[in-house]
Amino acid sequence: MELHTTDRDGARILSLHGALDVAATGHLWTPLLRAARDARGRPLVLDLAAVTACDSAGATLLIEAERVHRGDTTTEAAAPHVAAILARLRAVAEPPPPGPPPPPLTWRETILAGLRQGSDGVVFLGEVSVAALRAPRRAKMFRLPDLLRTADQAGVQSIPLVLLLGVLIGLILAFQSLIPMRQFGADIYVASLVSIGLVRELGPLLAAVILSGRSGSAFAAEIGTMKVNQELDALTVMGIDPVTMLVLPRLAAALLVMPVMTILLDLAGLLGMSLVLVGAGLPLAAIAHQVEAWVDPGSLYGGLFKAAIFGAAIALIGCRAGLSTGVGPRAVGLSATRAVVGGIVVSIVLDGVFALMFYKLGI
């Protein structure tokens, strides 16, 4: 495809030669539009006598050249099939210019949106509470197989990951603590440090991260897909409460599995710590004595209580993300992301609240 530029009687003549197909359009787009722009202020003639073929991309280029010229433009000597496709594309209504982008949210709107989301969350919490209170009368809707399946997926199937992370975190914490503590001859206190850290904080928190990543996202994706597929509508018209049937089993499963996951993570962490300390020459009996002396039942029960609350929060956030899924497959992905991020953030915030609360209560 070639472009020749000539002048005739004060008009700029742009002559095209060859087939004006999509490939040729790509080559010609910039030079032809530049030539059309350069011809502003005088008539422009698009000489198509030597154009052997033209597809919709080529016709779009010719129309675009007329548009950028902004003046008197004529096409000349177009073959019938070229003229036909040009006429067809000219008849397509020009799309309306895009509207101005929406103004950025003001701080007031942002705060209001946040408050609205918060109030929606409170409403959802209320719905779940009512569903839980009514559950005995709606026992058929609370499906035990769903609870067991969810407990299996969220808890049993996560055990290898829980144990691996537990051992690794115990190893890392013990190793990193041992180096500075050894300089003060306080090797044995590494056992106290790591065991308290694991049982009170890291055990429940890491279990929450695992639950949120593996199961919070799964809850959101499962329920979100059901919403997109109109299955939630089908439940509603059948007189089945989606909160009772879908949310309560997941909530109960998360409440059940989180303390177990936390105990396993604690034990695996203590094992990892022991491996490092035994390797560093400390006797196992001394390590066990140190752990027993420092980890009191209050710390253990406090950690397990926190784990259960984290589990409930993660399940509720995941289910709510699923129930509020928008339209289309992208919405399911967004819900899963919201569930993971929300689950982790809320767990950490709750952990901070619990830290303050336990400090005040002297636990």
Added chain:
Amino acid sequence: MTTPDIVQVDHVAQRFAGRLIYENVSFTVAPGEIFVILGGSGCGKSTLMRQMIGLLPPTAGTVAVLGRNMYGGATDTTDHIGVMFQSGALFGSMTLLENVMLPLEMHTDLPASARAAIARAKLGLVGLADSTTLMPAEISGGMAKRAAIARALALDPPLLFLDEPSAGLDPVTSAGLDRLILDLRHDLGATFIVVTHELPSILAIADRCVMLDRAAAGLIAEGNPRTLRDSSDIPLVRAFFHRDLPTHQAA
């Protein structure tokens, strides 16, 4: 003595974010009728159906089903209506048999063996007797729609809503579904409200229909579809039934 209408839609309107979808929509459906809501894409047919089954309160107007206002407080008509959604909406984690058994499990005290027998019979009615153990992901679109009809029939409701039963199906499967709807009406005496824009289906099954139009934002015709096809003087109705462009778009 006249039989009371099974559905009464009275001056119903719907707006989304201030945008008017339709208004002043009124019609009634008599028991035993196959009543079709038709219209072009985006005119609000499925929205109107959602209002009739209790999923979407109308912006204005009232919807009464089986003599009860759907949005007038504690109204529970769920065991009196059956709904087949456009996508089928079968529960993906359950077999076809379990899908059909679910409404029976929730709303009756039948033993499990009786529920299974009834569910098998319903699947047999729609020609899926040999597919009871299949999961929804393992069946074709036409089978999914038939299974969804079987689930809608589970409690023998007097009123069934079908949303686009023929959409996306080949002509033979679609004709089979039309036949099934006619047979079920004949055998069970149920009333059907069908949302569709499939012309052959409308002409094959409908006793009466209403036509919604997006530009008019409401109903533009009501009556027997064959009568509307042959003698309506409304350009949009004529264009719909004769698969033609309306006069103002044809030029």
